[in-house]
Amino acid sequence: MTEAHLTVRDLTMAYGDRIIQRDLNFTVNRGDIFIIMGGSGCGKSTLLRHLIGLLPPARGHIYYGDVDFWAAPPTRRQAILRRIGVLYQSGALWSSMTLAENVSLPLEEYTRLPEAEIQALASFKLSLVGLRGFEDFYPFEISGGMQKRAGLARAIALDPEILFFDEPSAGLDPISAKRLDDLIVELRDSLGATVVIVTHELPSILAIGTNSVFLDAEAKTMIAQGPPRELLHHPNPKVREFLTRGGTLHE
Numbered sequence: 001m002t003e004a005h006l007t008v009r010d011l012t013m014a015y016g017d018r019i020i021q022r023d024l025n026f027t028v029n030r031g032d033i034f035i036i037m038g039g040s041g042c043g044k045s046t047l048l049r050h051l052i053g054l055l056p057p058a059r060g061h062i063y064y065g066d067v068d069f070w071a072a073p074p075t076r077r078q079a080i081l082r083r084i085g086v087l088y089q090s091g092a093l094w095s096s097m098t099l100a101e102n103v104s105l106p107l108e109e110y111t112r113l114p115e116a117e118i119q120a121l122a123s124f125k126l127s128l129v130g131l132r133g134f135e136d137f138y139p140f141e142i143s144g145g146m147q148k149r150a151g152l153a154r155a156i157a158l159d160p161e162i163l164f165f166d167e168p169s170a171g172l173d174p175i176s177a178k179r180l181d182d183l184i185v186e187l188r189d190s191l192g193a194t195v196v197i198v199t200h201e202l203p204s205i206l207a208i209g210t211n212s213v214f215l216d217a218e219a220k221t222m223i224a225q226g227p228p229r230e231l232l233h234h235p236n237p238k239v240r241e242f243l244t245r246g247g248t249l250h251e
């Protein structure tokens with residue numbers, strides 16, 4: 001049964017007087033791998049920042065289940081944020097800490113588990129992303145793809161219900177990017193999580209996206225939504241061209 005996890009209603013986003021996007025309306029269902037796409041500078045990262053509680057809307061609402069996030073009291077918001085995992089573009093690992101220490105951080109901060117249990121959980125999360133045995137490595141000792149996966153292990157440390165990714169495959173070779181895609185699907189299934197991804201990686205969008213929204217910088221609003229593969233035939237040529245890299249169908 002489909003159940004709305006995240007609902008965006010009449011959302012307008014602005015920096016000061018400058019409107020970035022207006023009148024956004026879409027729903028992310030539980031279990032979706034939801035893609036936020038569109039050309040450079042259209043406001044994808046800005047939308048992500050609104051969804052994860054970093055920027056308040058200029059107008060409109062963001063609902064987690066039936067809770068209006070930005071209208072909710074701070075304790076309610078904190079409880080929602082506690083159930084969110086975020087993987088930023090850079091992976092954002094602390095370079096002076098080992099992988100195990102990086103993954104332990106949110107556990108130290110948000111739980112009162114004994115140290116031995118935190119260590120065991122950190123090793124377990126690293127094993128889920130294929131990094132068993134790398135606990136004592138520092139980020140500079142491993143490849144870019146492994147760093148992304150370590151960042152992912154940290155993002156899932158607290159068993160999030162919803163995982164957000166900002167350009168997860170940026171800077172990765174196609175094989176590592178494919179591996180990360182497979183891992184995202186695997187974790188969605190094993191954690192029973194919902195996934196929201198900002199990306200313009202076409203292979204990823206078409207391979208793993210179950211639903212999407214397409215933002216346009218010129219129109220300053222969404223010009224399409226739906227499963228990415230269905231958008232390959234969208235009446236708006238901008239959408240079709242984006243998804244076919246200007247012409248060739250990748251079906």
Ligand SMILES: Nc1ncnc2c1ncn2[C@@H]1O[C@H](COP(=O)(O)OP(=O)(O)OP(=O)(O)O)[C@@H](O)[C@H]1O
Pocket residue numbers: 015020038039040041042043044045046047
């Ligand atoms: N902190 C900020 N203050 C003012 N303007 C900003 C800020 N962050 C982004 N912008 C502007 O908002 C617009 C949307 O930026 P955003 O980074 O959300 O786009 P994007 O779709 O994620 O772009 P890209 O695909 O290039 O990463 C851009 O014109 C950008 O210059």
